[in-house]
Amino acid sequence: MNIALLLEMAADAATDRIALVCDGKRWTYGELLAAARGAYELIVDSGASHVALLDESSEASVIALFGAALAGVPYCPLNYRLADADLAGLLGRIAPALIVGDAARVARLTPDQGHVVYPRAEFTLAAQEAVASDGADYDAGEGVAIQLFTSGTTAAPKAAILRHSNLVSYILGTVEFASAEESDAALVSVPPYHIAGIAALISSIYAQRRIVLLPAFAPDAWLKLVDAERATNAFVVPTMLSRIIHALDKGIYADISSLRSIAYGGGKMPLELIQRALDLFPDTGFTNAYGLTETSSTVALLGPEEHRAAHGASDPKVRARLASVGKPLPTIELEIRGESGEVLPHGQPGEIYVRGDQVSGEYREKSALDADGWFPTRDAGYLDEDGYLFLSGRADDVIVRGGENISPGEIEDVLLTHPAIADVAAVAIPSAEWGEAVGLAAVLRGGCDQPGDEELKELIRARLRSSRVPERILFVPSLPYNEMGKLLRREVKLILAE
Amino acid sequence: MKPGSRLKSSACDTEVVVIRCGSGTIQCGGAAMSEGGGDAVELNPDFAGGSVMGKRYVDAAGTTELLCVKPGKGSLALDGTVLVLKEAKPLPASD
Structure with missing residues (x-):
């Protein structure tokens, strides 16, 4: 099943509801779907093997994601912060691509690779104006939806691929269709090339939760946008939370009483910081999400009640859980294994293995899954006696x-x-x-x-x-x-x- | 018929995507579903409980799972046995 069907469902059920807010402009589900179908035409005409984004988040990143899905071409958002040499290397690996974003940089770095490049505004306009062909042959969604280059903190970037089936399984397993109230809004400030940024778009669209994009994170802008759009949900990485709290400490005023839920992940949350945040936002539900690119985002989470229970606990075992990433999702399996592959009992540290339909564990070059479909995450950790997962760094570290x-x-x-x-x-x-x-x-x-x-x-x-x-x-x-x-x-x- | 197939009812507006399937005939409103939808037939009153957009339906053995992508008046069934709603424990939004 094609991930674009998730947008089609949202547009079928609520064509005129606001789906996305970016730079003050509002897009309905119907408008996003029409633009994605227009983007399909541009992509098919280009003959591109990949659709790349070299830009910050905007409506164009949503249109490109679903347009690429309809065309059956992998969507490949790139890290625009990479140094020229590294970026040129990645561009060479996806040629010829239809690239949305920084046209001047592509022309300078790779003048002769046959890329078709659209600056953001031109892409959006062309997608809106493209006439959908009669009997457009939309892809069935049996192949690759997304290709993400891993951040390469320990080695050269690997091209992780996520199939439509992985992402659809993740969404259907974790999100109830149209479950958001019309007043709900999710503030998305993670970069578009990060799995959390992509999962946030698809999850919110399927839940029909209005997406509010903040393309370049800054704490004051984040606080003002929560206030202006009455955002109810947000996902942040720990450094963002730290900077938001710092801005509040400095006395920046914003009414953020609408914020019911803050989810975080993407890096280690300092204990002191989450404790401070729980005290500072007593009515907000915090969710810690642990996941990897190769697992279509979240595989374990510590929910709001568990945060509050741990924060207020006198039992040191329960209190310690504030530093855990919670329990595995009910839709996946998770094991801790030792060096010779044996499954370790609770309490013993080893490497985290996961298995499930949302787990791709696949790279362009080869699959990392073992014969039984288990993915070695290379993350080290252990489960406590009640099944809470604690991370202790990368196995390579x-x-x-x-x-x-x-x-x-x-x-x-x-x-x-x-x-x-x-x-x-x-x-x-x-x-x-x-x-x-x-x-x-x-x-x-x-x-x-x-x-x-x-x-x-x-x-x-x-x-x-x-x-x-x-x-x-x-x-x-x-x-x-x-x-x-x-x-x-x-x-x-x-x-x-x- | 395979995972990913989109099936239409011939008795109502219902459309589903196959998430998982085993053997047996997938029906809606008392008539077999197919990719083309087939000739329109009357809705069988015994299978008129309706389908709900965005819900997943499963058989007791868990071999077949369907996602309703267009709602309609017919009930989804496998070989004459009505499928049940798949209840999923709600999770907090994590991204």
């Missing part, structure tokens, strides 16, 4: 010291309890004696004196054990993150190697 596996997360969590440490990353550094040892890059909290290496080493030794004690500690002004708030451990290693 594990530090192997003299044969002992050390998760950076456990060291970082202990150091973050030190009042002078604002941020910290533990990574593997080469060691002649142990193969690898623990290296630390730490950020000093403003106004604090820098603690001595011995003091920090003693903290680790006392709370964990001696193998976790860092061999090298370096104080840096800030740690490198990508725009989604993901720590770039590769770069931390380089800093420590200098």
Whole structure:
């Protein structure tokens, strides 16, 4: 089944209802569907093998997504923040493409790859004006809907593919059709090339929840838009939440009483930040969503009641759940496995495996699924005795010291309890004696004196054990993150190697 | 007939997309559904409970699952047995 059918259903049921608000302009479900059908004509005429977006979010990203789906051509939103050389490499991998967005940059980087390029406004207008051909042969939706280049925090970007069947399964399994009130509105501020940004569009359209796009996140603009559009739902990455709270602390006024629900994901949420947010927004439901590109977004979530229960709990086990990503969705299976592939009991850390119809686990080059359809996420974690999932970083980030596996997360969590440490990353550094040892890059909290290496080493030794004690500690002004708030451990290693 | 097939009722306006199917005839309003819809027939009053847009319908064995993409007056059935609504536990919006 084609994901475009989800938009067709919304347009059938409520043609004139507002589907999308962007830059003050309002689009109904009927108008979006008509434009997507127009985009189908442009895409088929172009003969493109991919439809790419090199732009911020706008109505054009929605029209391109569904137009590509109707044409049976993979939609491939690109990270416009990539350096020229990296972007040129990706453009070469999807040629010839119909590209919406930065025409000048495409012409400069890849003048001879046969791409057809439309600046945003021209694409939208052309899609609106295209005359739908009689008996248009819309794709059945048996192939690839979306191709996303993974962010490549540990290696070169891989082309992850999501089939129509993966995304439809995710939506049908998690969203009730037309379940939103007409006054509901979801504020979407994640970039269009991130799976959360795409899932937000499709989920909201199927729920008939009005989408309010904020193409470039800034905390004041976010707060003003919540106020102006009476947004009821929002998805943020942890850094966005931190900046929103900071803006409120500075006294920026906005009426955000409409905000019933804030979902977050995409990176590790600092415990202190979520606790602060729960206190600051006592009537808002928080949902932590854990998922990957390769799993069509969310596979586990910690819901609003669970947040409040953990926040107010005296039982340390329940309280600890605020740092978990909740329980697996009922529509997927999840296991923790050890190094030889054995399923581990609750409480034991290992690699997270998932299986289900929404899980693609597929790359352009090959599928990563095992013979039984399980996808190794390369994320490390464990399940507590009640089935709550705790993440402890990427499996590739594990530090192997003299044969002992050390998760950076456990060291970082202990150091973050030190009042002078604002941020910290533990990574593997080469060691002649142990193969690898623990290296630390730490950020000093403003106004604090820098603690001595011995003091920090003693903290680790006392709370964990001696193998976790860092061999090298370096104080840096800030740690490198990508725009989604993901720590770039590769770069931390380089800093420590200098 | 396979997952992804879009079927039309010949007895009412109902249209469904096949999510999952096994053997057996998928019916609506008492008559077999097909991709073309077929010649219009009278709605069988025994199968006139109606279909609801956006709902999923399953058989007891869980071999067949349909998504209603256009509502109508007929009831969906598999080999004469009415399909039931698939109840899904509501999840909080996560994206």
